[in-house]
Amino acid sequence: MSKTYEYVPEPALVKGNHDFSSITSLITDINLRPTPKGWYLAFAVSNLLLFVMLVSIGYLVWEGTGIWGLNSTVGWGWAIINFVWWVGIGHAGTLISAILFLFRQDWRTAINRFAEAMTIFAVMCAGVFPAIHVGRIWVVYWMFPLPNQMAMWPNFASPLLWDVFAVSTYFTVSFLFWYVGLVPDLATIRDRIKSKTGKFLYGVFSLGWRGSNRHWWNYEKAYMILAGLATPLVLSVHTIVSFDFAVSIIPGWHTTIFPPYFVAGAVFSGFAMVLSLMIICRKIYKLEDIMTVDHIEKMNIILMVTGTMVGFAYLMEFFMAWYSGVEYEKAIFMLRATGPYAWAYWIMIACNVISPQFFWSKKLRRNVTFTFIISIIVNIGMWFERFVITVTSLSTDYMPSSWAYYSPTIWDALTYIGTFGLFFTFFLLFLRFLPMVAVAELKGVMPQADPHNYDEETGEYTPHEVIVPEPKNESV
Amino acid sequence: MNSAASNKSLYGMLAEFRNPKELVDAARIVNKNGFKKYDTFSPYPIHGMDKAMSLKKSKLGWIVLVHGLLGFSGALLMISFMMVFDYPLNISGKTLFNVPAWIPVTFELTVLLSAFGAVFGMFFLNGLPKLNHPLFSSENFKKATNDGFFVCVESTDPLFDSEKVHKLLEEAGAANIEKIYDEI
Numbered sequence: 001m002s003k004t005y006e007y008v009p010e011p012a013l014v015k016g017n018h019d020f021s022s023i024t025s026l027i028t029d030i031n032l033r034p035t036p037k038g039w040y041l042a043f044a045v046s047n048l049l050l051f052v053m054l055v056s057i058g059y060l061v062w063e064g065t066g067i068w069g070l071n072s073t074v075g076w077g078w079a080i081i082n083f084v085w086w087v088g089i090g091h092a093g094t095l096i097s098a099i100l101f102l103f104r105q106d107w108r109t110a111i112n113r114f115a116e117a118m119t120i121f122a123v124m125c126a127g128v129f130p131a132i133h134v135g136r137i138w139v140v141y142w143m144f145p146l147p148n149q150m151a152m153w154p155n156f157a158s159p160l161l162w163d164v165f166a167v168s169t170y171f172t173v174s175f176l177f178w179y180v181g182l183v184p185d186l187a188t189i190r191d192r193i194k195s196k197t198g199k200f201l202y203g204v205f206s207l208g209w210r211g212s213n214r215h216w217w218n219y220e221k222a223y224m225i226l227a228g229l230a231t232p233l234v235l236s237v238h239t240i241v242s243f244d245f246a247v248s249i250i251p252g253w254h255t256t257i258f259p260p261y262f263v264a265g266a267v268f269s270g271f272a273m274v275l276s277l278m279i280i281c282r283k284i285y286k287l288e289d290i291m292t293v294d295h296i297e298k299m300n301i302i303l304m305v306t307g308t309m310v311g312f313a314y315l316m317e318f319f320m321a322w323y324s325g326v327e328y329e330k331a332i333f334m335l336r337a338t339g340p341y342a343w344a345y346w347i348m349i350a351c352n353v354i355s356p357q358f359f360w361s362k363k364l365r366r367n368v369t370f371t372f373i374i375s376i377i378v379n380i381g382m383w384f385e386r387f388v389i390t391v392t393s394l395s396t397d398y399m400p401s402s403w404a405y406y407s408p409t410i411w412d413a414l415t416y417i418g419t420f421g422l423f424f425t426f427f428l429l430f431l432r433f434l435p436m437v438a439v440a441e442l443k444g445v446m447p448q449a450d451p452h453n454y455d456e457e458t459g460e461y462t463p464h465e466v467i468v469p470e471p472k473n474e475s476v
Numbered sequence: 477m478n479s480a481a482s483n484k485s486l487y488g489m490l491a492e493f494r495n496p497k498e499l500v501d502a503a504r505i506v507n508k509n510g511f512k513k514y515d516t517f518s519p520y521p522i523h524g525m526d527k528a529m530s531l532k533k534s535k536l537g538w539i540v541l542v543h544g545l546l547g548f549s550g551a552l553l554m555i556s557f558m559m560v561f562d563y564p565l566n567i568s569g570k571t572l573f574n575v576p577a578w579i580p581v582t583f584e585l586t587v588l589l590s591a592f593g594a595v596f597g598m599f600f601l602n603g604l605p606k607l608n609h610p611l612f613s614s615e616n617f618k619k620a621t622n623d624g625f626f627v628c629v630e631s632t633d634p635l636f637d638s639e640k641v642h643k644l645l646e647e648a649g650a651a652n653i654e655k656i657y658d659e660i
Contacts, residue, residue: 020519020623145558153558157567157577162584169584173591180595184621188519191618207599208606211620213503213529215602216521221534222598226591233587240580444520451524454497459649461495 007468013107013445016289020443023290027437028189030285038284039432046424053418056411057128061137067411073404074394078412079133081386082419084241085269086126087167088262088382091234092270093119094174097181098230101223106445107298110290113185113438114281115274116178121426122273123171125419130163132415159243166240173233177226180219183209184440238266245389251328252336252393255320261313268306268352269382271299275375277427279368281436290437293366300365303378307356310385314353332393340405341392344384351381484657487610488514488630489641490617491650496522499625502648503528506627509644513633517617517626539597540590547589551582610658628656 014023060067070077093115100108134140143164145153154161186206193199209215242262245253275296282291321329336345355377359365396403430436447453447463455462493499496518503516507529516525525531559565560572567574599605611617611628620626627650629641638655645653 024519024622145554151563153563153565155565155567156555156559156581157565157570157574159580162580165581165584169588172588176591176595180598184519188621191621207604208609209604209621210609210611210617211517211519212602213516213518213522213525214531215604216518217526217531218534218536218598218601220521221536222594225536225540225594229587229591229594233584236580236583236587243580440520449496449520449522451495451497451500451522454495459495459498 004471005468007466009466011292011294012447013110013292014290014442015292018289018446019448020446023443023446024188024192024439026287026289027435027439027442028185028192030431031189031433031435032193035432039428043425043428046421046428049418049421050425051418051421052414053128053421056415056418057132059411060132060415065133065135067409069406069408069412071404071406073397073402074391074406076390076394077406078408078416079129080244081383081390082416083126083129084262084386084390085383086122086129086419087170087241088238088266088269088386089273089379090119090122090126090170090174090270091238091263091266092274093117093122094170094177094230094234095267095270096274097177098227098234101227102231107295109438109441109445110292110295111274111278111299111437112441113178113181113434114278114436115270116174116181117427117430117434117436118270118274118277119174120171120178121423121430122270123167123174124426125423127167127171128419128422130167159240159247162240163244166237170233170237173226173230177230180222180226181438181441182434183207184211184219185435185438187211188439189435235263238263250393250397251326252317252321252332252389255317257313257316257320261310261317264306264309264313265352265382265385268303268310268356269379271303271306272375272378272382275299275303275371276379279372279375281431285431285436287437290442293368296368296371297362297365300359300371300374303374304356304359307352307378311349311353314349328398332396335396336388336392339392339396341388341395344388345392348381348384348388351377352385355381484659486631486638487656487658488628488636489638489645490611490614490626490628490654490656491645491648492616492619492652493625493627493649494651496625498649499627500524500528502627502645502650505644505648506629510635511629511633513630513636515628515630517611517620517624517628519621519623534601536594536597536601539601540593543593543597544586544590547586548582550589551585552578555581610656613659614654614656616652616654 018026068077068079093112096108096115097112097119101112130143131137131140134143139148142148143154143161154164183206186202187209190199190202190206193202239259239262242258246255246258248254278291279296282288318333321333324330336342355374358370358374364370391406395406443449448461450464453461453464491502493502499516499518500522503514503525506514516522516529518525555578556573559574559578564572566572616624617626618624627645627648629636629645642653
């Protein structure tokens, strides 16, 4: 009997012939070498966009929310759409850093730092919108349970207040998680940097980390607990974001499918954003050995799965509207697909449901350029999903006499474009000054890291070999 | 390695090893010889090191539990004070103790406080942040965050004896042994 099976090893997580010190220099040299000219250029553009955001917020505070395209029928416009969009993008970072960690997906180490940074900056961009959309921004502290001149407290039964707590907790925990991961790597830079200021700053922020195994022991425990906390947290955050809609009685919003549907959509758009950023950075910073095509393929599979889940949710919404027998529910879903915003609905379907289906093909999954294009399309599609949900339900609600068409103004657009300035300003600072790959974690998943991969006698590195046994001849 | 170390007290003996396997073996030897005040250093956490050093289970879980309970009960107390006692808020005639509606905020605050417990508890257990440490005086020790594997036996250990420790580490296969002084 001949062997009809073979051993297919998992693809190596780090390509090329790397040892620990070459990994250290590959990643941290980016922070140590002089700033490239292209970085200044990108930073200038981001700063310009950030300035656009600040100006549009300034004008908003001065003039009021009347500068936006809102009308008395559609009271929620781009501000809430952008908020949900940015928060959703952030969720991929936590999924990669926490959920994939709990599932022992070692490939996450190549992208987790990067994705967590994206999370933090995306949540910052998201946080801008609820803060500025309140109208009287100078009393924005009423959102928090702080003593105020009215002797009143916020309403803890309101989803909008839940949102305040969810998003601020999410930001804080993501930031702490990110920082805990950064400490050992900041210590690496501290020990390599030459400049005095650099030594001082990296020294302060690495908190005196020295790689002690007694420390690692507590550190790993903390990391696991944080991952265990961040996992339900990330699910709760987008659940609560969806409650902003689902707890109301507006047709098209008042559905129980919203929490899982929003979470799937969040992961979907977030992975697309990680891919867009990663594909550019791995090229510019020559990190193809770490962020390999295998990583892109795995992420594309997640993109396809979550995209299909989102597509299923779109279908299910239609079915439930019909099955509920409620006229308004049925009407709103028919209007979404055929009414005044049908163009937005079909953009959404094309981008979110159809485009990820290309990834059934292994060849396309491993095609970097194609992946990049799809990731951008998905981000556009997910923006339109939030647009469709928010605007269609409001513009054509119960009473046809109050129906109104909503279109944004230049200030809506400028504020949105401006948040990209905020995002990329921080992201570029991150790329410049912090290690963009988790160096210590990456070393931990290399085959050289395992003491069992060393020879008992000589102590030399000898990679583990898998021996597939010959099949036994058995007479039946 | 410093001869002008008369006014400095000896902190310990630092030895470098070539790879994670040798470090685990060395840690096992040092541990078996009865030393308590020693530590091993590596650029990443090494699998199996806890057993080699017979490290006790981390107490961090308890710290997190206490913080989590604090967040949970604190949130419920805060909300009931604000919504029931200090400024009773009647919403659609529902009961004032509208606990189901409080779940999201209670959950978030539980997670928030637990995360504080996990992060600050971990740094507390590790004695960080620390502005300086005797080991940072060694130029070679900078490799510990790159690709170096180190053992340090501290002089405060009752069994510590410079020559014996030197010999022990040498026999364990140390590549580079140096004395670390604590600058006073």
